[in-house]
Amino acid sequence: MTAPLLQAPLLQVRDLKVHFPVKTGGLLIGRYQPLHAVDGVSFDLAPGETLGIVGESGCGKSTLGRAVLQLLPATSGAVIWLGQEMTGLSAKEIKAARENMQIVFQDPLASLDPRMTAGDIIAEPLRNYHPELSRAETARRVAELMEQVGLLPGMINRYPHEFSGGQCQRIGIARAMILKPKLVICDEPVSALDVSVRAQVINLLKDLQKAFGLAMLFISHDLAVVRHISDRVLVLYLGKVMELAPRDLLYQAPRHPYTRALMSAVPIPDPALERAKPRIILTGDLPSPLNPPSGCVFRTRCPKATDICAQVEPVRESPAPGHDVWCHHSRD
Amino acid sequence: MTDVNLVTPAIPVPDVIEGRSLWQDAWRRLLRNRAALASLIILGVIAFLSIFGPYALAWSYDQIDWDHVEAVPPSLALKHYLGTDSVGRDLLARTLFGGRVSLTVGLLATGVALFIGVTVGAVSGYLGGKVDQVLMRFVDLMYSVPLTFFVIILMVLFGRNFILMFLAIGSVEWLTMARIVRGQTLTLKHREFMEAARASGGSTVSILLRHVVPNVLGVVIVYVTLTIPQVILLESFLSFLGLGVQEPMTSWGVLINEGAAELEITPRTLIVPAIFMTATLFCFNFLGDGLRDALDPKDR
Amino acid sequence: MPSTRKTADVAGSDTVLDIQGLTVRFETADGEVQAVSDLSLTVAKGECLGIVGESGSGKSQTFMATLGLLADNGRATGKVMFGDADLLTANEATLNSIRGNRAAMVFQDHMTSLTPHMKVGRQLTEVLQRHRGLDAKAALDAVIAMLRRVQIPEPERRAEMYPHELSGGLRQRVMIAMGLLCHPELLIADEPTTALDVTVQALILDLIRDVKDSDNTAVILITHDLGVVAGLADRVAVMYAGRVVELGDVNQIFSEPQHPYTQGLLACSPRLDDALGGKLKTIPGQPPNLQRLPPGCAFAPRCPYVIAACAERPPLRPAAGGGLKACVRDDLASITKAAS
Structure with a gap:
């Protein structure tokens, strides 16, 4: 579907759909309607590659990450990990596969158990997967990793509430890295952090990626951050892929009107540029994922929408190798 | 105030080894709460007296002073420091022994409630779905059975038995505990660290033991301190109905019951156990309040 | 943008808010914490003052103290002149007549700032009835006009909705409409767009810019996002650990910090x-x-x-x-x- 990958893909996601039943209507006699959180997403991920997933709230980007990890059940479609179909695996097999895929969460404090020490939190995956390791060996690996993520060894017995947000996120990252996974899903790992700490954590993730040869799914709403860390970027809107392209192509020549609108809305910290830049204002609100628009889901807010957008769902077009866009008007 | 006094080095010294857990924080705050601290001390004293006091006294709780088979007023010479009851048994010895029984019932029954309640609540809340439905409907069902009726049936079926007593009370008190724990577990379940635990390969049992139970304990402890007095009162009530402990064994409830009958002749037979019991109940309630404040994360 | 631009915090004739030597302390279980230390700032008519800072910089507490909205364990000293009134010593009645009327605040958390069980229109008309003494009909007309001004589509229908029925962007616009209803002299926007998507953020910022330019309202924009400040502020105060560490014209701050x-x-x-x-x-x-x-x-x-x-x-x-x-x-x- 994308440019031919040099290596066999680590992860293949094929037409993945995650629908949640949502009760609508009356208090007692309600009707369950499917909420289309993720609606037919496909992509490949090569070993060591970073795929940025951007989109606004409610576009399904977090759901997508959790569905890949099998933390949420997929409604249909396939998640193929190292050539093995994950959907339909037993709990035991999923656990085995998860040893190689970990996750870093958005809220650094909330993702750490407040009653556990930093050392115990980081060691937890190791205890789950390698209970045979001796105490000393576990402690040695925890200390080694703490150093790698920039935590002082003396902090091992401290509790999450004694750390700042940035340090908590380092603990969360250390926990995700201790099994030396092949894939780490980063779900908005820096959006809850202070600006001055954000860059530290992004650099840390890049360093670790290089050191461990990780692949990453980097989920974020922040286009500037995604630009700095991703090799390729996938733009999601209402659970559907709008555009998928190598980083430079996407940022320099975005084809989808939604991608363009997103880019134009990102404020630039420079008064002269910020006040002079042209902006594409999107009108209207995000439609309800309970009742997505017909045809192209973006057409209700799209400045380029025409009749065909309401009638026909756009198919993939590839304006350049590896650059896929789902829009009737991408060639205008 | 000068700022110089306030400050310490900006970067925390790296070799600070021990962190302060939330428990230690809460304990510190609890000790700073005067009412709670006083309650803790008074409870300690009452417990100490109840446990060791009877050994130090010249008279035991079931020993009748055959020289004075009537209510003797307090007398140092006879070593009836608070006098005797209407059949000549030492009031202080009986009160302290009654305390032992009441506190034991309170603690053991609450322990039973705690164990069942936390297990059922955590499992029900964490697993959800059908398991949750079945367990919670069972709790609802149990709620609808009148408590006294339930205890009386147990007593009739199995006889009046000290152990049965706290089993019976505990098996009723766990219902509320289970609901509280389930509610807490439900909110915990959607916290990110629970998801993180699942993602890092934790099994259901290990997640329940490592993440759920420690995090609901705060609320549970508060509820425990409020349940103990409830159970003591319930035991008194059952004893009052004649379903509690049997003579010559006694408890605060039994003593108050007897004392109430002789209120007009010897008010001290009512007042002495009543003071012990109300002090205990008050202290547990204050302690519960203090604990709730100490454990409340919003205070941090 | 006012013609007489001043970078130093000297009060002038068009000064709307004049904060002098504001210090905010909080009594906590672990001792006293000084969240804001000896802070002085002014903001003039038609001017947007951007306040930039991270967590712990005291940027929000400064203005919570200004409007008498500190938590119970907080204490503010210094002087905050709003017109003729010192807001720090003013009684609750005076504060109530100023808050939401002459000085409005828009918070980040637009979900909790609206009462969930009351229709949006009703919550807004109440403000007008309380502060301006309008009757229900006139108040509703004014509210609908204001909702239209903040670009809420179908304002008549939205006024009949409850807050949870609106999207985040719409709720934030309702909050801004509520703040603007009484044509305040001062609008304090505390991270007004942080919880919103970028495409919606652009709309909200346009709206604030419009209010500043056409109503000559003084705007204080509190944010951690430098890009937002760059687009909107005339002057910028950078805060760190409860103090202003740099104050200057927006162009100077961004080009020669x-x-x-x-x-x-x-x-x-x-x-x-x-x-x-x-x-x-x-x-x-x-x-x-x-x-x-x-x-x-x-x-x-x-x-x-x-x-x-x-x-x-x-x-x-x-x-x-x-x-x-x-x-x-x-x-x-x-x-x-x-x-x-």
Whole structure:
């Protein structure tokens, strides 16, 4: 579907759909309607590659990450990990596969158990997967990793509430890295952090990626951050892929009107540029994922929408190798 | 105030080894709460007296002073420091022994409630779905059975038995505990660290033991301190109905019951156990309040 | 933009809010915490003052104190003049007549700022009925007009909805409409767009700009996002650990920042138009812990240019470019130039 990958893909996601039943209507006699959180997403991920997933709230980007990890059940479609179909695996097999895929969460404090020490939190995956390791060996690996993520060894017995947000996120990252996974899903790992700490954590993730040869799914709403860390970027809107392209192509020549609108809305910290830049204002609100628009889901807010957008769902077009866009008007 | 006094080095010294857990924080705050601290001390004293006091006294709780088979007023010479009851048994010895029984019932029954309640609540809340439905409907069902009726049936079926007593009370008190724990577990379940635990390969049992139970304990402890007095009162009530402990064994409830009958002749037979019991109940309630404040994360 | 632009915080005839020597302390279980220290700021009619800072900078507490909205354990000292009234000593009745009427505040958390069980229209008309004494009909007309002004589609229908039926962007617009209903002289917007998507953020910022320009309202924009400030503010105050560390004209702050913290913040924010490759620049260390501040400059532990004199607290003093800075060093410009 994308440019031919040099290596066999680590992860293949094929037409993945995650629908949640949502009760609508009356208090007692309600009707369950499917909420289309993720609606037919496909992509490949090569070993060591970073795929940025951007989109606004409610576009399904977090759901997508959790569905890949099998933390949420997929409604249909396939998640193929190292050539093995994950959907339909037993709990035991999923656990085995998860040893190689970990996750870093958005809220650094909330993702750490407040009653556990930093050392115990980081060691937890190791205890789950390698209970045979001796105490000393576990402690040695925890200390080694703490150093790698920039935590002082003396902090091992401290509790999450004694750390700042940035340090908590380092603990969360250390926990995700201790099994030396092949894939780490980063779900908005820096959006809850202070600006001055954000860059530290992004650099840390890049360093670790290089050191461990990780692949990453980097989920974020922040286009500037995604630009700095991703090799390729996938733009999601209402659970559907709008555009998928190598980083430079996407940022320099975005084809989808939604991608363009997103880019134009990102404020630039420079008064002269910020006040002079042209902006594409999107009108209207995000439609309800309970009742997505017909045809192209973006057409209700799209400045380029025409009749065909309401009638026909756009198919993939590839304006350049590896650059896929789902829009009737991408060639205008 | 000068700022110089306030400050310490900006970067925390790296070799600070021990962190302060939330428990230690809460304990510190609890000790700073005067009412709670006083309650803790008074409870300690009452417990100490109840446990060791009877050994130090010249008279035991079931020993009748055959020289004075009537209510003797307090007398140092006879070593009836608070006098005797209407059949000549030492009031202080009986009160302290009654305390032992009441506190034991309170603690053991609450322990039973705690164990069942936390297990059922955590499992029900964490697993959800059908398991949750079945367990919670069972709790609802149990709620609808009148408590006294339930205890009386147990007593009739199995006889009046000290152990049965706290089993019976505990098996009723766990219902509320289970609901509280389930509610807490439900909110915990959607916290990110629970998801993180699942993602890092934790099994259901290990997640329940490592993440759920420690995090609901705060609320549970508060509820425990409020349940103990409830159970003591319930035991008194059952004893009052004649379903509690049997003579010559006694408890605060039994003593108050007897004392109430002789209120007009010897008010001290009512007042002495009543003071012990109300002090205990008050202290547990204050302690519960203090604990709730100490454990409340919003205070941090 | 006012014609007489001033960078220093000297009160003038068109000053709307004049904060002098504001200090905010909180009594906590672990002792007293000073969230804001000796802070002075002014904002004039038709001017937008951007307040930039991270967590613990005291940027929100400054203005909570200003409007008498501190938590129970907080205490504010100093002087906050709004018109003729000192808001710190004013009684609750005076504050109530000012808040939501002459001075409005828009919060980040637009979900909790609206009462969930009341229709949106009703919540807004109440403000007008209370402060302006309008009857229900006139109030509703004014509310619908205001909802239209903040570009809420179908205002008549939205007024009949409950807050949870509106999207985040619409709720934030309702909050702004509520703040603007009485045509306040001062609008304090505390992270008004942080919880919103970028495409919606642009709309809200346009709206605030419009209010400032056409109603001559003084706007205080509190945010951590430098891009938002760049687009909207006339003057910018950068806060760190409860103090203003740099204050100046927006162009000067962004083109020639004088304080090392401001320089660091600008350098470490990833942008859509910066050069890729290599690492992002960082500010080392963690944001300040107000309970463990160093005796001198609070930024010293993270500052690359620290010298012995930094052990003394630097006063806010005039800097190159016409602004103010709280840094003892004047030779930073040459150092940074030499480095680049």
